[in-house]
Amino acid sequence: MRNRFLFFFFFFVCGITMVNAQQFNLFDAEGKRHGKWQKKYPNSDQLRYEGTFDHGKEIGEFKFYKPSSGKSPTAIKVFSKNTDTVNVKYFTEKGKVISEGNMIGKERVGVWTYYHNGSTKIMMTEEYSLGKLHGEQKTYFENGQLTEKTTYQEGKKEGKRFMYSDKGTVIKEFTYENDQLHGITKYYDAQGKVKIEGNYKRDRKDGIWKYYENGKLKEQKRFPVSKRGS
Incomplete structure (x- = not known):
């Protein structure tokens, strides 16, 4: 009787195992993946x-793992x-969010958010259009204060770029056109007064650059610097 019981128990357990195994990695009548799927790394x-x-078609939540995770x-990834x-x-690998956002295929779209290491505090936000930076990129100190703001168009810097102190004061101001420094550039002291100002033309200093000390003009230089004897 005991042996008979053990036989039926073993058969019952094996049957459950086979049913559970059959719940994964199935195909529909057209050979398409259908239902719950799991894939493992080779020889692991x-x-x-x-x-x-x-x-x-992927639907709902998919979880991805690294060999050591x-x-x-x-x-x-959550599919609709x-x-x-x-x-x-x-x-x-400890379960802390590094970054999050939306994708279409392999291309990022919309706003992506990145977090400081091991923290829920935002380190950076970026705006994407079809995989290219398009809009504002903002970077933050851990105290939440903005440290840098740059504008992009189709993956290239365009317009103003500002850099800030941890107290929120603008310390650098750049102007870009087609991913090159082009236009007014200014550097400020801790009180927000201009220290240096001048123009760039296609990534090169151009024209009169002014240098200040305590808010007063101290020196002027012309760029590009002419070579003697030329």
Whole structure:
């Protein structure tokens, strides 16, 4: 009787195991992935990813792992059934969010947010359009104060770029055109007074540059500097 019981118990356990195994990595009638899927790294029990397919299309939450990450995902992507936009989060191996934003295919779109190491405090935000920086890029000190603001158009710096002290005072001001310094540039002291000002033309200093001390003009230089004897 005992042996018979053990036989049925073993058969029951094996049956459950087979049913559970059959819940993953299935295909529909057209050969498309359908239902819950799990993939592991070659010659390893470490998961590579896990998620759900709906007739070949990713749907809902997918978790991705690195070989050394154990049970903690290093990326989570959330797919929608009705749109191509995917919400993405990247994590440290300790589970802290590194960055998050949206993607279409392999290209970033919209606002992406990055965090200081091991913290929930924002380190930087960027705006993307079809994989290229487009809009404002802002960087922050850990105290939340803005440290830098740059404007981009289709992946290139365009317009003003400001740099700030940890107290919020502008310390540098640049002007860009087509990713090159082009236009007025200013440097400020801790009180917000101009120390140096001048123009760039296609990444080169151009014209009269002025240098101040305690708010008073001390020196002027003309650029480009002419060579003697030329």
